[in-house]
Structure formats: C-alpha cells, structure tokens
Amino acid sequence: MELLLIILIGILYATGIYMMLRRSMVKLLIGLILLGNGANMLIFLLGGITKGKPPIIGEGEKILSGLYADPIPQSLILTAIVISFGLQSFAIVLLKRVYVLIQTDDLNDLNTPDTDI
Amino acid sequence: MKSVILRTASNYLLPLLLLFSVFILLRGHYNPGGGFVGGLIASIAFMLHAFANQLENTRKLLRYPPGALIPVGLAVSLLSGLAPVFAGQPFMTALWFSAPVPIIGLVGTPLFFDIGVYFVVIGITLTILFNISENIL
Amino acid sequence: MTDNYIILPIIAHLAIAVLLIFFWRKVQIQRYISVLGSLLVLGLSIGLFIKTWRTGYLTMQAGNWQAPFGITFVSDVFSSTMVLLAGMAGLAVCIFSSVGISRHRIQYGYFPIFHFLLLGLNGAFLTGDIFNLYVWFEVIIISSFVLMTLGGKKPQIEGGIKYVTLNLLASVMFLTAVAILYGLTGSLNMADLSLKMAEIDNRGLVNVTGLLFFLGFGIKSAVFPLYFWLPSSYHTPPSAIAAIFGGLLTKVGVYALLRVFTLIFIPDEFTSTMLMAVATLTLLTGAFGAVIKRNMRMMFSYLIVCHIGYLIGGLGMYTQAALAGVIFYLIHDIIVKTNLFLVSGIIYKIRGTMNMDKLGGLYADYPKLSFLMAIVFFSLVGIPPLSGFWPKIYLFQEGLATPNAWYLVVAMIIASFVTLYVIAKMWADVFWKDRPAEEAATEDDFAPMKRYHRAVLIIPVVMLAIASLYIGFCAEHIATLSQRIAADLKDTAPYIKAVLGREIIKP
Numbered sequence: 001m002e003l004l005l006i007i008l009i010g011i012l013y014a015t016g017i018y019m020m021l022r023r024s025m026v027k028l029l030i031g032l033i034l035l036g037n038g039a040n041m042l043i044f045l046l047g048g049i050t051k052g053k054p055p056i057i058g059e060g061e062k063i064l065s066g067l068y069a070d071p072i073p074q075s076l077i078l079t080a081i082v083i084s085f086g087l088q089s090f091a092i093v094l095l096k097r098v099y100v101l102i103q104t105d106d107l108n109d110l111n112t113p114d115t116d117i
Numbered sequence: 118m119k120s121v122i123l124r125t126a127s128n129y130l131l132p133l134l135l136l137f138s139v140f141i142l143l144r145g146h147y148n149p150g151g152g153f154v155g156g157l158i159a160s161i162a163f164m165l166h167a168f169a170n171q172l173e174n175t176r177k178l179l180r181y182p183p184g185a186l187i188p189v190g191l192a193v194s195l196l197s198g199l200a201p202v203f204a205g206q207p208f209m210t211a212l213w214f215s216a217p218v219p220i221i222g223l224v225g226t227p228l229f230f231d232i233g234v235y236f237v238v239i240g241i242t243l244t245i246l247f248n249i250s251e252n253i254l
Numbered sequence: 255m256t257d258n259y260i261i262l263p264i265i266a267h268l269a270i271a272v273l274l275i276f277f278w279r280k281v282q283i284q285r286y287i288s289v290l291g292s293l294l295v296l297g298l299s300i301g302l303f304i305k306t307w308r309t310g311y312l313t314m315q316a317g318n319w320q321a322p323f324g325i326t327f328v329s330d331v332f333s334s335t336m337v338l339l340a341g342m343a344g345l346a347v348c349i350f351s352s353v354g355i356s357r358h359r360i361q362y363g364y365f366p367i368f369h370f371l372l373l374g375l376n377g378a379f380l381t382g383d384i385f386n387l388y389v390w391f392e393v394i395i396i397s398s399f400v401l402m403t404l405g406g407k408k409p410q411i412e413g414g415i416k417y418v419t420l421n422l423l424a425s426v427m428f429l430t431a432v433a434i435l436y437g438l439t440g441s442l443n444m445a446d447l448s449l450k451m452a453e454i455d456n457r458g459l460v461n462v463t464g465l466l467f468f469l470g471f472g473i474k475s476a477v478f479p480l481y482f483w484l485p486s487s488y489h490t491p492p493s494a495i496a497a498i499f500g501g502l503l504t505k506v507g508v509y510a511l512l513r514v515f516t517l518i519f520i521p522d523e524f525t526s527t528m529l530m531a532v533a534t535l536t537l538l539t540g541a542f543g544a545v546i547k548r549n550m551r552m553m554f555s556y557l558i559v560c561h562i563g564y565l566i567g568g569l570g571m572y573t574q575a576a577l578a579g580v581i582f583y584l585i586h587d588i589i590v591k592t593n594l595f596l597v598s599g600i601i602y603k604i605r606g607t608m609n610m611d612k613l614g615g616l617y618a619d620y621p622k623l624s625f626l627m628a629i630v631f632f633s634l635v636g637i638p639p640l641s642g643f644w645p646k647i648y649l650f651q652e653g654l655a656t657p658n659a660w661y662l663v664v665a666m667i668i669a670s671f672v673t674l675y676v677i678a679k680m681w682a683d684v685f686w687k688d689r690p691a692e693e694a695a696t697e698d699d700f701a702p703m704k705r706y707h708r709a710v711l712i713i714p715v716v717m718l719a720i721a722s723l724y725i726g727f728c729a730e731h732i733a734t735l736s737q738r739i740a741a742d743l744k745d746t747a748p749y750i751k752a753v754l755g756r757e758i759i760k761p
Contacts, residue, residue, distance in 0.1 A: 028419060035426045036426060039429040046433050046434060048437075070440075072442070079389060087392070087395075087422060090400075094399075098411055188272050191268070207258060208258055208261045208314065208317075210318040
C-alpha cells in the first residue's frame with residue numbers, strides 16, 4: 001500500500017511540474033491541481049496509514065481504545081483541500097477573465113511589452 | 118437543460134437535499150459530518166435546481182444574492198469563537214449547555230461555529246458556481 | 255499563562271472585515287470604518303507590544319487544547335514588533351487608499367479584502383504552529399491575489415497570473431515540507447518541533463526539509479533564483495496595494511524564514527553558506543536590475559529584491575549581532591518600502607506616468623512635497639543619520655568578523671552604493687531635471703484635488719516619514735529592541751518553555 005502511494009505521489013508531482021512548465025494556461029491550472037493533490041497524498045502517507053480504524057469514539061464509550069488512525073493528517077488534508085478548492089476556483093475565474101481579455105491560451109502572449117518602461 | 122425527468126425530480130430533491138444537509142450539519146462534531154460538508158450538500162441542491170430550471174429561476178428562488186450569506190456566517194462563527202472569551206476561557210474554547218435539546222442533541226459553541234461555516238460555504242460555493250456557470254447554463 | 259489579548263489584533267481585523275462586507279456598496283461608510291478600524295488595531299498592537307515587552311512571552315492555547323496538541327498563539331517581542339509594524343503600515347496604507355483607490359475598486363470589495371490581508375499577516379506573526387502558519391499564509395496569498403487583480407486592466411491581470419502561479423507553487427512547497435516534518439516528528443507545534451528535530455539522527459533528511467521550507471518561503475520573500483515574479487507583477491496594481499505588498503508581503507516570508515531557521519532548523523555550515531551565497535546573488539541581481547529600469551515602480555521592485563539580500567545574508571551569518579542587524583533592517587525596511595510606493599503613487603497622481611524619461615521638474619512645482627519625499631528616499635539609501643544607515647553598520651561589522659563572508663560584505667557594499675546611485679539618479683531625473691517639453695501638456699491630477707483629499711494622500715507619507723526619522727535619530731531605542739529580539743532568537747529555551755509550559759533540558 002505504501003509503495004503504491006509513493007509511486008502515485010511521484011507521478012502526481014512529476015506530472016504536476018511538467019504541466020506547469022507547459023505554455024497553455026489550462027495545463028498550468030491542471031498542473032497546480034495535480035501538485036496540490038500530490039501534497040495531500042504525501043501528508044496522508046507520512047501521517048502513517050492505519051487500515052479500517054477511524055478515530056471516532058463509539059456509542060457508550062468515553063475514550064478511544066486499541067489501535068486507531070491518527071486524526072491529525074486527516075484534518076490537515078481536509079484543511080488543505082478546502083484551501084486549494086478556494087485557490088483553484090479563484091484561478092479558474094482569473095484564467096477565464098484573462099482569456100476574455102487576451103483571447104488566447106498561450107502564456108507567451110502574456111508579456112505585453114510595458115509601454116511605460 | 119430541457120429534461121422533464123430532471124426538472125420534476127429536482128423539485129422534490131431540493132427540499133430533500135436541504136433537509137439532508139441540515140442533518141449532516143447537526144450530526145457533526147462527534148460523528149462524521151459538520152458545517153463544511155453540510156454546506157456543500159446544500160449548495161449542490163441549489164446547483165441541481167439551477168441545472169434543471171435555468172439559473173435565473175434559482176436566483177429568483179433564493180431572492181437574495183448568495184454572497185449575502187458570507188458575512189452572516191462569518192459573524193456567527195466569530196461570535197461563537199468570542200463567546201468563551203467573555204467567560205474567561207481561551208478563544209474558541211467549547212462551551213456546552215448542560216442539558217441536551219431534543220432532536221438536535223447537545224448545543225454548544227461548536228454547533229454555532231459549524232452553523233457559521235455552513236452559511237459561509239453555501240454563500241461562497243454558490244457565488245463561485247453561479248459566476249462560472251453564468252455563460253454556460 | 256493564557257492571555258486572550260494576543261488574539262485581539264487578529265480578531266479585530268476579522269470583525270472589521272465582516273462589518274465592511276455588510277456595507278458592501280456603501281463606499282463612504284467603508285472608508286470611515288476601515289480607517290477607524292485600522293486605528294483601533296494599531297492601538298491594540300501597541301498594547302500588545304507593551305505587554306509583551308514587559309512579560310517577555312504571551313501564549314494562548316486556542317480552544318484550551320494544551321500544546322503541543324492544540325494550536326498555540328505566541329507573542330514574543332519579535333512577533334509583537336512585527337504586528338506593530340504591520341499596524342503602522344496598515345493604517346498608513348488604509349488612509350492613503352481612502353482617496354487613492356478608485357470608487358469602482360472599493361465597490362468590488364477592496365477594503366474587506368485589505369483587512370483580510372492584514373488579518374492573515376497578524377495571524378502569521380502570532381501563531382506558534384507550523385500548519386497554522388501555512389493556513390495564515392494561504393489567507394494572505396488569497397487576499398493578495400484578489401487585491402492584485404481587482405478591477406484590473408490587461409497589464410494588471412497579466413502580472414496577476416505570474417504572481418498567482420508562483421505563489422501557488424510556493425504554498426505547495428510549504429505544504430510538502432510540513433508533510434515531511436510531520437512524518438519525521440509527529441508534531442506541528444514549533445516549540446515542540448524545535449526539541450524533536452534536535453534529536454533526529456538522519457541529518458540529511460532534516461536538511462532537505464529545511465531546504466524545502468527555504469524554497470517555499472524564498473519564493474514568497476523573493477530571493478535570488480526565485481524572485482522573477484516580483485518585478486514583473488508589483489508595478490501593475492495601484493500604488494496603495496503595491497505599498498502593502500512591497501512593505502509587508504515579502505517581509506512575512508523573511509519573518510517565517512527567521513522563525514523556522516532559528517527555532518526548528520538551526521543552520522549548520524552548509525545551510526549557512528548557502529544562505530550567504532543566495533544573499534550575495536540576491537543583492538547583486540537586485541541592485542543591477544534596479545540600475546537598468548526606467549520605470550520608477552519597477553526600479554523600486556528591484557530594490558525590494560536587493561534589500562531582501564541584507565536580511566538573508568544576516569540570517570546566514572547567524573551570530574547574535576548579525577541577527578540584531580537583520581531585525582533592525584527589517585523594521586526600517588517595512589516602514590520605508592511602504593512609504594516608497596505611497597510616494598510613487600503621489601508622483602503618479604501628479605504626472606500621470608512612472609517613466610523617468612518623461613518625468614521631471616517636480617522640485618520646481620512642489621518644493622515642500624519634494625523635501626518630504628527626499629526624506630523617504632534618503633532613508634532608504636541610508637545616508638547617516640537616517641534610518642537605513644545603522645543596521646548596515648551591524649551587518650558590515652559582523653560580515654567582516656565572520657570567516658569566509660567577505661564576498662557577502664563586498665556584495666553588501668556594492669548594493670549600498672548602487673542603491674545610492676539609482677536613488678540619486680532618480681532624484682536628478684524626477685525632481686531636478688527640467689520637464690520634457692512634449693510632456694508639459696499632460697494634466698496634473700494632484701493640484702486640482704480638494705485640499706482635504708490632498709492632505710489625506712500626504713498624511714500617511716508624513717506619518718511613515720516621521721517613523722523613519724525616529725528610527726534614524728533614536729537608533730539606540732531600536733538597537734535595544736533588536737538586540738533583545740536577537741537574543742531571544744538565539745536562545746530559544748524561554749520560548750519553548752513559555753509554549754509548552756514546562757522546563758526543558760536541551761541536550
């Protein structure tokens with residue numbers, strides 16, 4: 001399971017960086033999303049994986065008993081997902097606006113020479 | 118989208134999903150659920166309605182722009198965080214009423230915090246989605 | 255000891271922002287609320303500073319979850335100083351933007367977002383938890399994204415794309431580093447991490463994590479190979495926004511670097527050398543970038559990059575005196591850089607351009623205002639006894655005393671002279687040179703403004719100039735302050751004790 005996750009994280013980071021280096025804005029966005037997911041998976045992996053033991057106190061019990069999953073990475077990932085949700089929706093709206101203004105998807109066309117230099 | 122099945126279904130699904138979102142909201146804190154998930158489900162309900170019955174009709178149904186929910190939610194969350202400060206506790210300490218309320222269960226500041234989150238999430242998600250989908254739907 | 259006072263500068267900004275959203279379309283009311291609110295926060299920050307100065311450390315365990323499990327807010331002298339500086343810069347920019355920011359931007363929510371930005375800054379300064387720091391950073395960048403692109407035309411949106419992309423990459427790096435840190439230690443509390451990191455045997459992994467943090471914060475604070483987004487985006491937004499960005503956003507990266515590298519990753523020889531090398535290159539590239547730019551605001555952007563080099567270099571030397579120099583420089587830099595962009599805003603209002611070839615004759619038209627601006631410019635350069643001079647003395651002295659730091663000292667001296675050169679040249683071009691004849695027809699937007707509006711634009715510049723003069727002429731006060739902060743940064747045991755609430759034995 002760990003090995004699988006490690007490979008998956010590697011792929012996510014690599015494709016994310018690769019997509020960010022492309023010239024298309026949509027691919028840039030996809031790259032950012034993939035990188036964010038890679039980072040979330042990394043937290044999940046490094047927090048230690050415990051199978052099938054959610055850290056929820058059952059009915060009629062006062063404390064958790066036995067081996068249970070560490071709740072901190074889960075809450076970290078949840079926070080990170082919420083944040084990246086906000087950031088990505090902002091980025092989508094921004095890119096849409098850029099597309100309306102400039103009528104192109106190519107990042108190289110973003111360098112309008114500054115008239116004021 | 119012009120689909121009779123979807124439109125008919127969405128009319129029944131909207132109240133059902135909203136009820137479910139409130140259930141998820143109240144279930145939170147000790148069980149999986151809470152304001153964020155509840156808010157997302159509620160906004161999905163409205164988005165489904167928008168898919169089936171055009172965006173304008175959903176806007177009419179809501180009456181106010183969804184963004185108006187954001188400050189309300191933030192204020193509720195902020196006050197629930199500040200309440201323990203007046204009781205001499207650190208910021209955001211959970212204060213609970215001693216006796217549980219029927220149906221809802223134990224009521225305390227975390228519940229109000231979650232309700233605030235619920236409103237903020239609905240407000241933000243609907244604002245974003247309405248904006249993005251304005252030219253598509 | 256738990257003290258709720260610590261959270262007030264954060265909560266106040268949140269409350270103001272929420273209040274402002276309720277008055278979404280009412281521009282005039284928003285201006286008043288925002289200025290009064292910033293004044294209130296400045297008052298609270300002064301209170302926090304005095305309180306912290308007396309007691310040394312204030313802590314608050316949010317939600318009463320004890321450290322290291324809960325989120326701790328810590329105010330030591332360093333963070334309370336930063337909060338105070340953010341309060342001062344925030345108030346100045348807030349007053350300036352009540353006239354300097356156009357009505358349609360305010361209607362799109364300029365003021366609430368501005369307060370969210372300051373909320374994030376204060377949170378980042380006061381938190382004692384590394385993941386919470388990440389969250390505050392996200393609050394900062396998402397509000398800065400909005401400010402960067404708010405109501406913008408083509409160049410502003412283009413600058414926005416570069417800014418957004420690089421900052422998103424930086425936060426992914428930061429998150430990756432936090433993940434590895436949690437995997438290594440199982441803790442997120444910075445004081446607890448400080449203890450646990452010292453015990454890890456695998457120093458290679460620790461160094462790599464440290465480098466990831468350096469990468470994340472380095473992009474944000476614009477150090478040498480990672481700064482390219484800054485000069486291509488900071489000149490695009492209105493000057494009030496550029497002022498708060500130039501004054502505080504890069505400095506919050508430096509703050510985080512100082513915090514992380516004094517508390518969690520104590521620089522060993524490799525990190526030290528790397529920091530000094532990066533600082534040297536930052537100083538040189540920033541300085542030479544500033545020389546060739548003819549757009550004033552772009553030149554200032556390069557000067558921001560250049561002066562970050564002093565801060566990183568001082569951190570690289572890692573002696574108490576060098577850290578004191580860094581803190582002194584940081585205090586001076588926040589005030590003066592904010593002011594610099596405000597001044598550029600007034601010049602833009604007067605002449606309608608930022609191109610130095612087209613500017614000129616400002617001294618003949620506005621002698622008193624020019625004198626005020628001269629104070630700002632020459633504080634930046636550090637002509638004694640103005641404020642930029644003293645911290646450099648510390649840094650030079652320490653650089654000469656540190657073995658193998660000669661290249662850093664050379665770079666610092668070159669950067670100082672280049673700064674002097676570009677500012678003197680700019681002064682000659684913008685203030686003394688006659689105005690080009692073909693430009694004489696452009697309207698002056700400043701003179702016909704109401705007297706009251708002009709005053710509102712000038713008052714923040716005067717306020718910050720007075721602060722700069724105070725730093726220059728009462729340098730011993732600031733020196734005492736920075737010495738104390740540097741001592742705190744070097745000896746972290748009291749910090750850890752204050753957070754964890756128990757005695758600790760360092761190996």
